[in-house]
Every structure is written in C-alpha cells, then in structure tokens.
Amino acid sequence: MRILLVEDEDRIASFMASGLTAEGHAVERAGTAAQALGMSFAHEYDLILLDLMLPDGDGREVLQAVRARNSDVPVVVLTALGEIDDKVALLDLGADDYLVKPIAFAELAARVRAAARHGQQSARALSSGELELDTKTRIATCGERSVDLPSREFALLEYLMRHAGQVLTRQQILDAVWGFGFESASNIVDVYVGYLRRKLDEPGRPSVIETVRGAGYRVRA
Numbered sequence: 606m607r608i609l610l611v612e613d614e615d616r617i618a619s620f621m622a623s624g625l626t627a628e629g630h631a632v633e634r635a636g637t638a639a640q641a642l643g644m645s646f647a648h649e650y651d652l653i654l655l656d657l658m659l660p661d662g663d664g665r666e667v668l669q670a671v672r673a674r675n676s677d678v679p680v681v682v683l684t685a686l687g688e689i690d691d692k693v694a695l696l697d698l699g700a701d702d703y704l705v706k707p708i709a710f711a712e713l714a715a716r717v718r719a720a721a722r723h724g725q726q727s728a729r730a731l732s733s734g735e736l737e738l739d740t741k742t743r744i745a746t747c748g749e750r751s752v753d754l755p756s757r758e759f760a761l762l763e764y765l766m767r768h769a770g771q772v773l774t775r776q777q778i779l780d781a782v783w784g785f786g787f788e789s790a791s792n793i794v795d796v797y798v799g800y801l802r803r804k805l806d807e808p809g810r811p812s813v814i815e816t817v818r819g820a821g822y823r824v825r826a
C-alpha cells in the first residue's frame with residue numbers, strides 16, 4: 606500500500622516508517638499540516654496515518670480538507686493519551702480509526718490491515734438498483750450498457766450513488782463535485798446529469814437519475 610505518514614516527531618515517524626516499509630508498504634512522510642495537505646491532494650494514497658498535533662496546525666483540519674474533497678481514503682488518527690476527548694467527534698469528522706501513543710507496532714500493523722480492507726470494500730464498487738459503478742476503472746454499468754466515464758461525470762455519479770435514496774440539491778452537488786464557490790446560477794449540474802442519462806438510460810425505462818421537482822436529483826437506493 607502507498608501510505609502517507611503525517612507525524613512531526615522524527616523519532617516516532619522513523620520508527621513507524623521503517624516498520625511499515627519492512628512490511629512491504631511504500632511510506633511517504635509529511636511533518637507539517639501544510640505538507641500533508643499538499644501531498645494528499647497531489648497523490649493518491651491507500652491510507653493516511655495522521656498525527657493531530659502538528660507544528661503549523663491541527664490534524665483535524667487536514668482530515669476535514671481531505672473529506673471535503675470527497676476522498677474516501679482510509680484515515681487512521683494518531684493521538685497522544687488524553688488528546689482526544691471526543692472520539693465520536695473524531696470519527697464523525699471522517700477518521701476510520703485511531704491509535705493512542707505510544708504506539709505498539711503490532712497494533713499499528715493490525716490497524717493498517719483493517720483500514721486497507723475497509724478501504725477496498727468501500728472504494729471498489731458501488732451499486733444501486735441496476736446501476737453499478739466501479740470506482741477503480743470508472744466504468745458504469747446499467748443493464749446492457751457499460752460506459753467508461755470521464756472524470757467529472759464519474760465524480761457526479763459517484764456522489765449521487767454514495768447518497769442513493771437521498772435527494773440532493775443542485776447546490777450540494779455543485780459544492781461536492783465542482784468545489785465550493787462555483788457559480789451557483791450555472792446550470793452545469795443539469796447539463797452533466799443530461800450527459801449521464803444519455804449514456805446510461807434505457808429507452809422506455811425510468812431514468813437512472815430521478816429529477817425531484819423543485820428539489821434536485823436522486824439515484825434510487
């Protein structure tokens with residue numbers, strides 16, 4: 606696995622990195638929140654190990670920024686004893702797991718394996734009704750049709766499918782798929798929904814993406 610290790614304490618980071626490398630992982634290190642943000646946006650990781658107390662900021666901000674990008678890379682938070690008073694809040698922010706320092710390597714290795722399994726399950730394939738989406742190959746399948754989606758169409762469909770059954774407003778979709786601050790008067794969401802329908806809908810059958818009048822769009826659960 607390709608692992609991003611965010612930890613400013615060199616002694617701890619070296620210990621973890623050498624152990625994980627010996628287990629066959631490719632480990633890249635970041636020592637600040639800014640570095641962690643840059644690296645997590647520039648590369649695809651299979652796992653992020655994230656210290657909370659960083660010299661230039663709080664690891665929670667890194668976690669939030671990663672999740673705001675719609676990334677579902679597994680994140681395991683590393684904390685000192687007593688540093689997290691609210692574990693639930695941490696998990697709500699999008700951490701998959703956490704480890705309390707001092708970290709025993711066997712425990713770390715076990716969490717890394719668990720996070721990897723979890724990541725594969727949640728990342729690989731999505732399905733709702735007849736619709737299937739392979740998130741690695743970006744191939745969407747609906748009945749007889751199978752199409753390779755360009756990145757924005759894929760991101761849109763993935764977002765709708767991860768929230769299957771839920772009505773999503775155009776603004777929610779814009780924020781999640783195009784990023785915050787995108788011109789909300791734009792009809793770009795409708796245009797892209799149109800692209801997906803043309804590729805995936807079967808003639809004479811209800812569309813894979815339902816229009817909920819006055820509200821937004823929904824993929825059936």
Ligand code: CA
Nearest residue numbers: 613656658659
């Ligand atoms: Ca630290």
